[in-house]
Amino acid sequence: MSVRVRFAPSPTGGLHLGGVRTVLYNYLFAKHHGGEFIVRIEDTDQTRFVPGAEEYIFECLKWCGLDADESVKHGGDYGPYRQSERKPMYRKYAEALVADGYAYYAFDTPEELEKMRDENRSEENPSPQYDHRLRKKMRNSLTLTDDEVKQLLADNTPHVIRIKMPENDVVSFTDMIRGEVSFQTGLVDDKVLLKADGMPTYHLAVVVDDYLMKITHAFRGEEWLPSASVHLLLWKYLGWESSMPEWAHLPLILGPNGKLSKRDGAKYGFPVFAMNWKDPKTNELTEGFKEKGFLPEAFVNMLALLGWNDGTEKELYSMDELIADFDIKRVHSAGAKFDYEKAKWFNHEWVKRKDVRSMMYDVRSVLAAHDIVTDDDAKLEKIIELVKERCTLLTDFVQHAGFFFKAPATLDFEAFKPKWTEEKKQFFELFAGKLDNLSVWDLHSIEQLFKDLAAEKNIKAGELQLPMRIMLVGGKFGPAVFQIAELIGKEETVARIQKALAEF
RNA sequence: GCCGCGUUGGUCAAGGGGUUAAGACGCCUCCCUUUCACGGAGGAAUCACGGGUUCGAAUCCCGUACGUGGUACCA
Numbered sequence: 001m002s003v004r005v006r007f008a009p010s011p012t013g014g015l016h017l018g019g020v021r022t023v024l025y026n027y028l029f030a031k032h033h034g035g036e037f038i039v040r041i042e043d044t045d046q047t048r049f050v051p052g053a054e055e056y057i058f059e060c061l062k063w064c065g066l067d068a069d070e071s072v073k074h075g076g077d078y079g080p081y082r083q084s085e086r087k088p089m090y091r092k093y094a095e096a097l098v099a100d101g102y103a104y105y106a107f108d109t110p111e112e113l114e115k116m117r118d119e120n121r122s123e124e125n126p127s128p129q130y131d132h133r134l135r136k137k138m139r140n141s142l143t144l145t146d147d148e149v150k151q152l153l154a155d156n157t158p159h160v161i162r163i164k165m166p167e168n169d170v171v172s173f174t175d176m177i178r179g180e181v182s183f184q185t186g187l188v189d190d191k192v193l194l195k196a197d198g199m200p201t202y203h204l205a206v207v208v209d210d211y212l213m214k215i216t217h218a219f220r221g222e223e224w225l226p227s228a229s230v231h232l233l234l235w236k237y238l239g240w241e242s243s244m245p246e247w248a249h250l251p252l253i254l255g256p257n258g259k260l261s262k263r264d265g266a267k268y269g270f271p272v273f274a275m276n277w278k279d280p281k282t283n284e285l286t287e288g289f290k291e292k293g294f295l296p297e298a299f300v301n302m303l304a305l306l307g308w309n310d311g312t313e314k315e316l317y318s319m320d321e322l323i324a325d326f327d328i329k330r331v332h333s334a335g336a337k338f339d340y341e342k343a344k345w346f347n348h349e350w351v352k353r354k355d356v357r358s359m360m361y362d363v364r365s366v367l368a369a370h371d372i373v374t375d376d377d378a379k380l381e382k383i384i385e386l387v388k389e390r391c392t393l394l395t396d397f398v399q400h401a402g403f404f405f406k407a408p409a410t411l412d413f414e415a416f417k418p419k420w421t422e423e424k425k426q427f428f429e430l431f432a433g434k435l436d437n438l439s440v441w442d443l444h445s446i447e448q449l450f451k452d453l454a455a456e457k458n459i460k461a462g463e464l465q466l467p468m469r470i471m472l473v474g475g476k477f478g479p480a481v482f483q484i485a486e487l488i489g490k491e492e493t494v495a496r497i498q499k500a501l502a503e504f
Numbered sequence: 505g506c507c508g509c510g511u512u513g514g515u516c517a518a519g520g521g522g523u524u525a526a527g528a529c530g531c532c533u534c535c536c537u538u539u540c541a542c543g544g545a546g547g548a549a550u551c552a553c554g555g556g557u558u559c560g561a562a563u564c565c566c567g568u569a570c571g572u573g574g575u576a577c578c579a
Binding site: 010122183188197202228334335342464 | 505506517519529573574578
C-alpha cells in the first residue's frame with residue numbers, strides 16, 4: 001500500500017516554524033517512500049476564520065518547496081480537502097457511534113457547562129472535566145429518558161455528541177518516535193465529537209478524514225499526544241482499527257523561554273513565521289523568514305536538522321538529500337530550542353554554496369527595495385560572486401553589493417582620521433588625475449599606478465588603502481579595493497575620490 | 505491539582521553497559537589578509553539530582569526536581 005500522509009493546518013493566522021517543520025517531516029517521509037503528501041484544511045471552527053490565511057499557507061508551502069500532491073489547490077480523488085465542505089459527511093459517523101453506545105447526545109448549554117465547572121472547581125481540581133463522573137449529573141441521553149431525548153431532538157434542541165470514554169480502561173499504541181505510550185481512559189473527558197452547529201471537532205474530523213483519505217501515517221505536534229487515546233478509541237469504535245495509520249508525535253520547537261510564540265520573535269528580533277503575516281483584523285505585521293532575507297533552502301535545511309539527524313556529521317542538505325536520508329525514527333523525542341544564530345549560519349552556508357544565477361532575482365529585489373538599480377545582469381552576477389561570502393542574509397547584499405551601483409551616502413571618515421595627513425591628501429588629488437588618464441582600466445593597471453605613485457611620494461601603499469576604501473565604499477568592509485575600482489569604472493572611481501577629498 | 509511527554513556543554517546534538525563522551529553553532533586566541541569576510545590551527549565549556557541493578561552506568565530500573573504539553577462545542 002502506498003504511503004499517504006497529510007498536513008492539516010487550521011487557517012487562523014501565520015504559519016509558524018513548528019508548523020513548517022511538521023509539513024517538512026510529512027513531506028520528506030512521503031517522498032522518501034514514494035508516497036503522497038496531502039494538505040487538508042481544518043476549518044471546522046467558524047468563529048476562528050481568518051480571511052487570507054488559507055491562501056497564505058499555500059504561499060508559504062510554495063516558497064519552501066513543499067508542494068502538495070492533493071489539496072484544495074491541487075485537487076485529488078479524496079476531496080473535498082476543506083473540512084467545512086465535508087460537513088455533511090460527519091454526522092452519520094457520530095450518529096453511528098451513538099447507536100452503538102460509544103457516544104451520546106448532550107444538551108447542556110454553554111451556561112450550564114460553565115456552571116458545572118464553577119461548582120466543581122477546587123484547589124485539587126482546577127479544571128473539572130465533563131467525564132464519566134460528571135456526565136451522570138448533566139443533561140444528556142445517558143441521564144434523560146429515551147422519550148425525553150426523542151422529544152428534544154424532534155424539537156431541534158441544540159445539542160452536541162460526546163464520546164463516552166470508558167471508566168476503567170487503558171489504551172496504548174506505539175508511536176514511531178516515542179515507542180509505547182499508554183493512557184488511562186478514565187482520566188480523559190468525554191470530548192465533543194460533533195458540535196451544536198453540526199461541524200465536527202478536530203477529534204472526529206481527524207479520524208473520519210484520515211480514514212476516508214486513506215492516510216497511512218499520521219504526524220502531528222506533541223500537543224496532540226494527550227488526546228490520542230480519544231482518536232485511538234474512535235478508530236476502534238468506528239470499526240476501522242485495521243486501517244488506522246501509524247502515529248508519530250513530533251517534539252515541540254521552543255523559544256528562548258519555553259514555548260515559541262510570535263511574541264518571542266518581536267522580543268528577540270528573529271522571525272517565527274515562514275513569510276510575513278499581516279493580521280487582517282489588527283493590521284499587525286509579523287515578520288517572516290523570507291522577508292528577513294532567508295533562502296528557502298536554508299530555512300528548510302535548518303528546520304530539518306532541528307530535531308533530526310542522520311547519525312553522521314552531515315549538516316548541509318539539499319531537499320533531494322533530505323528526501324533520500326530522512327528517517328522518522330531518528331527524530332528526537334525531546335523538544336528543541338530554536339537558535340537564531342544557527343539559523344543564520346545555515347543561511348550563510350547556503351548563500352555561499354548556491355548558484356549565483358539562481359540568486360539574482362532575490363538579490364535584485366532586495367537592492368531595489370533600497371532604491372538601488374541593477375540593470376546590468378553580467379555585472380550583478382560578478383558582484384554577487386564577489387561578495388556573497390560576507391552576506392549572511394539576503395538583506396546583507398544591500399551593504400555589500402549596494403556601493404557597486406550607488407555611491408555611499410556617508411563616508412566613515414573616523415576610520416582613518418588619526419592617520420590622515422596633507423601628504424596623503426595630495427597623493428589622492430594626484431592619483432585621481434592620473435586615474436583619469438589611464439588608458440587601460442583594469443585591476444592590474446589601477447593597482448600599478450597606485451603603487452608607483454605611492455613609492456614616488458614615499459608613502460606606504462598600505463596606509464593609503466584604507467582611505468581609498470572609505471572613499472569608494474564608505475566603510476571598512478568589502479572585497480579588494482582595486483577590484484572595486486575596476487568594477488565601478490573610471491568615471492565613478494574618480495568622482496568618488498574627488499567628492500571625498502572635498503569633504504575631508 | 506491531575507495526566508502525558510521529555511532532560512548529554514549557552515544552543516543543536518552523536519553515543520544506548522567498558523569511549524580521552526564525536527561533531528556543528530556561538531564565544532575566545534592565533535595564522536592568512538594593511539578593510540570586512542572566507543579559509544586554516546587551537547581553546548574554554550556537558551551526561552539534572554538521589555537511590556538502586558552491575559565487576560563496571562551518560563547508557564538499564566525507581567524516585568525527586570525541573571521543563572513542556574494537555575485538561576474547550578480551539579486546533
